[in-house]
Amino acid sequence: MFAAAAIGLLVALGLCLVRIIKGPSVFDRVIAGNSVGTLSVLLLAVMGYVFGRPEFIDLAITYALLNVIGTVAVLKFFRYGDLGRDEEEVGQ
């Protein structure tokens, strides 16, 4: 069952990568990039059980924290910086 979960997560990872590459707007790419981080966390947790080392869950939790930092940085630069060229400009 863990193997099936791992395969499902790998398929989802592939779909997110496609969305990062194709995604027309910045937000598609931010969400897809964040999803890649989240799916890596889940894949790491599942891989711990597939390989017989459940202590991978601790590492997965640390990954989740790093993923939050990256996404907050992206969104902050998008809100205050000059990254929104292919969407309407951030007003004010």
Add this chain to the structure above:
Amino acid sequence: MEFLINLVLLLFLAAVTFAVIGVRNLFAVVILGGAYSFLMATLLIAMDAVDVGMTEAAVGAGVSTVLLLSALHLTNTEEAAARHSNVLPLALSLLTGAALIYGTWGLPDYGMADTAVNTYVGQQYLERSIPETTVPNVVTSVLASYRGYDTLGETTVIFTAGIGVLMLLRGRRPRKDKETSTGGDAT
């Protein structure tokens, strides 16, 4: 199953690499770089290199994304067309890749017990780490205890480099930008 997961992750890494080359939107390239780091870190942890994997996730997906976005803030988000021919860089990359692949021919197989790495001091560390340092993770005990002075020097170098980068970034930031200054503690 382990082989399948590693294979798919490596294929994803190759796909992301070619996408980084092909995509012209630099913002997408930054996001792809973060995704690459997460995939690479997952692969490294699957190969039991937990410390390298954590470093890859923290530096590659965390700090590098922030630094590249800061650089993107000062430039354009669309990549300019190349002014010179791409033939020479491509040839150089292929040559370097070929040299690296040639270098792997001399390496022992993955996980073999009778290699030079596993026959000299490694066994000593494994036997003496817990009685001498009481740290259950041998990598940590080697880094922080047996090679403590080395690690202290590395940390000093990284700390100095970080201070230098911060001073450079602060010096270059134009002060007339009203939005960033009123946007709270953005920097």
